[in-house]
Amino acid sequence: MSRRTPSVGRGLQSAVIALALALLAVVAVAALAVQPATAARATSKAAAKVALTQAKVTGQTLTLAGRVELPRGAAIQRRRVKVAFALAGARGKSERFTGPIDARHAFRLRRATKLTGRLALTVRVTIGGRQSGRALTRSVTVKAAARTTTPTTGGGGTTTPGGGGGTTPPPAPGPAPAPVGATPLIGLFKLDAGQEDASGRRSGTWFAMLNPGGEPMSNHDSPFRDKDFTPLGPGSDGGLRTDAYQEPPVPAYSGPWVEAEQILRGDALASRIVQPQKFFGVNFSIVTAATDAQTGSADPLPQISHKDGRISGQVTAWVAQWNGISFNQGAPKPDGTLPGRTAALSGTYDAATRRFVLEWKSLIVGGPFDTFTGSWHLEGTFVPS
Numbered sequence: 001m002s003r004r005t006p007s008v009g010r011g012l013q014s015a016v017i018a019l020a021l022a023l024l025a026v027v028a029v030a031a032l033a034v035q036p037a038t039a040a041r042a043t044s045k046a047a048a049k050v051a052l053t054q055a056k057v058t059g060q061t062l063t064l065a066g067r068v069e070l071p072r073g074a075a076i077q078r079r080r081v082k083v084a085f086a087l088a089g090a091r092g093k094s095e096r097f098t099g100p101i102d103a104r105h106a107f108r109l110r111r112a113t114k115l116t117g118r119l120a121l122t123v124r125v126t127i128g129g130r131q132s133g134r135a136l137t138r139s140v141t142v143k144a145a146a147r148t149t150t151p152t153t154g155g156g157g158t159t160t161p162g163g164g165g166g167t168t169p170p171p172a173p174g175p176a177p178a179p180v181g182a183t184p185l186i187g188l189f190k191l192d193a194g195q196e197d198a199s200g201r202r203s204g205t206w207f208a209m210l211n212p213g214g215e216p217m218s219n220h221d222s223p224f225r226d227k228d229f230t231p232l233g234p235g236s237d238g239g240l241r242t243d244a245y246q247e248p249p250v251p252a253y254s255g256p257w258v259e260a261e262q263i264l265r266g267d268a269l270a271s272r273i274v275q276p277q278k279f280f281g282v283n284f285s286i287v288t289a290a291t292d293a294q295t296g297s298a299d300p301l302p303q304i305s306h307k308d309g310r311i312s313g314q315v316t317a318w319v320a321q322w323n324g325i326s327f328n329q330g331a332p333k334p335d336g337t338l339p340g341r342t343a344a345l346s347g348t349y350d351a352a353t354r355r356f357v358l359e360w361k362s363l364i365v366g367g368p369f370d371t372f373t374g375s376w377h378l379e380g381t382f383v384p385s
Helices: 007-045 075-080
Strands: 049-058 061-069 081-088 094-101 107-113 117-127 132-142 185-193 206-209 237-242 278-281 280-286 303-309 310-314 317-320 325-328 343-349 355-362 373-384
Touching: 049 117, 049 132, 061 081, 075 081, 094 107, 117 310, 237 373, 310 355
Parallel strands: none
Antiparallel strands: 049 061, 061 107, 081 094, 081 117, 117 132, 185 237, 185 373, 206 373, 278 280, 280 317, 303 310, 310 343, 317 325, 343 355, 355 373
């Protein structure tokens, strides 16, 4: 007599098979959903990143410097890495050139250009001839060289220096001269600490970071309720001096030393002008020095004057230091220009009380805050030397 599988058993077996198939389907769908995200992360990690820390124009010569962050595994291909530059001017004119990176993945080159006016500079990284990562775009202005003529020793003609119709590049522009009759303020601009009252009104000394669109960016480490603004307190010198540079200490940062980048990271330690203040988890501070810590250019001492209660001058040497990186935050820049949203020094001065307000803006060039703008507001009392 044959034995038959009970119908209940067959039903249970079918249910188990159906459940297993359903679980496999769920797992497959989940895998498909996760795969694009995983691929996207892998792609982003595999892309190079380029930072332009200097784009200086002297006459018709560009000095370009920066660093390249290579994806994992690409460091061994360093000799195949190139930094490609493109300059685009009006009427479709353009120039292209490339440069290598060194063992520290940094680049620096000088290039003469025939283009003039406001130019679009595009920087990208190529590995083995293929672009890696996003391109970086910056605006630079190259002024046409003035033709300089001198009298000849013979009759009536003119010759150009060097002969043969050459031109002499003009010197880099300097700060605008002080108004006629303005009185220089040489000494210490003693700072009031930044404060915020119950109504949210700010006073004293503070800083704000503006995004490329010109809107404030919040600093969640700011002790202000309005995180768009970060207060600053006077340093050991009491504030900004116009009679002496206030250079960074040695070392300038707390560490650690990053061997792969050959750079000392960490909190900024300078404390003469302002006390170090936390910004995105790391303390930043301010220095002035004869040699600009970012561009390597010569920086003049800050020059501030007043006339009829109004402030004028330059704070070119004002440099912010943060996490091993220096950012020139002066106005004008070391090459004498006011790029982007950079705004010249302005403010007020009361000759009777010596109370002052100083304000300016400065484009950030290179680093993690590239194309952002620093907005500075200083208040306090001037103390003559």
